[in-house]
Amino acid sequence: MRFEGKVYRPWIEANSVLIQTTLGCSINTCTFCNMFRDKKFQIRELDDILKDIEDSRRHYRHVESIFLVDGNVMAVRTEFLLTILNKITQIFPEIENISLYAGFNDLRRKSVADLKALKAAGLTMVYTGLESGDPLVLEHIQKGMTADHAREGMARAKAAGIRVLASFIFGLGGKERSRAHIEATTALVNELEPEAIAPMVLALQPGTELEQEVARGEFTLATPLQVLEEEKYLLENLGEFDCYYWGDHGNNIAPMRGSLQQWRGQFLRRIEHEIATNPITKENIIQTFAW
Secondary structure, eight states, rough: OOSSSSSOOOOTTTSSEEEEEEOOSSSOOOTTTTTTTOOOOOOHHHHHHHHHHHHHHHHOOOOEEEEEEEETTGGHHHHHHHHHHHHHEEEEEEEEEEEEOOOOHHHHHHHHHHHHHHHHOOOOOEEEEEEOOOOOHHHHOOOSHHHHHHHHHHHHHHHHEEEEEEEEEEEETTTTTTTHHHHHHHHHHHHHSSSEEEEEEOOOOTTOHHHHHTTTTSSSSHHHHHHHHHHHHHHHHHSSSSEEEOOOOOOOOSOOEEEHHHHHHHHHHHHHHHHHHHHGGGGOOOOOOOO
16 A cells, blocks of 8 residues: 555544545645645545555455545545545445545535435545634635635535534634634534534644744734633533534543533533643643644
């Protein structure tokens, strides 16, 4: 099997077989991210992808989950993706989950018929970077996405029956827009009602525009207390829709995960305990680690 450059997958997919379908990210302008700055976005040769799937069968006797990398695989044309999905289900008849990275813009650019075809071919979940619901934050990070784009993309995914995990970032509004960021993000998540969410704490990535803004004093990082208060607000104000809470990213102050509706009370008590007792709340800068 062949991989080019650095390869990223969600921590949730730690036990999945990885098949590199694209190189890099079709956006690659986000000011906080350096994941794919070493690559120019391109689609791998189909024959190479199919051969990697066949080679994987020789390495693994039983595969239940496959994740397609790199960034924004959903940007690939539907017929191309269908060929890959059909190959996977042919080679791995035991497969239960096939997932990939997809921007909300990628979802809204597909027709519902296309997305239903992908679902029928085996696609079960897409991982999307929501990042924030605050229009000023979204503009600042140069995501190339608006809240309306997210609404449209989510509506199409739901119509097709494809589950969505939406990730977003505590502290992305910095010290000044902490409250506005979490209020707008929570409100948008309540509209979207994704099947899963993965909130994580902002980490400055080396060489990014955001790191340079911090160095120039143009962006002030949120404090650990603000980050905890953002998570508290989120847990207090999320709706009653069914959702799995993947709040156990390595940079989170109080890592925890589980069914939101089942564990919300315990999650809230954990955050309130951290706010009341954790010495980190007295610090001005949160210490996080690059991806």
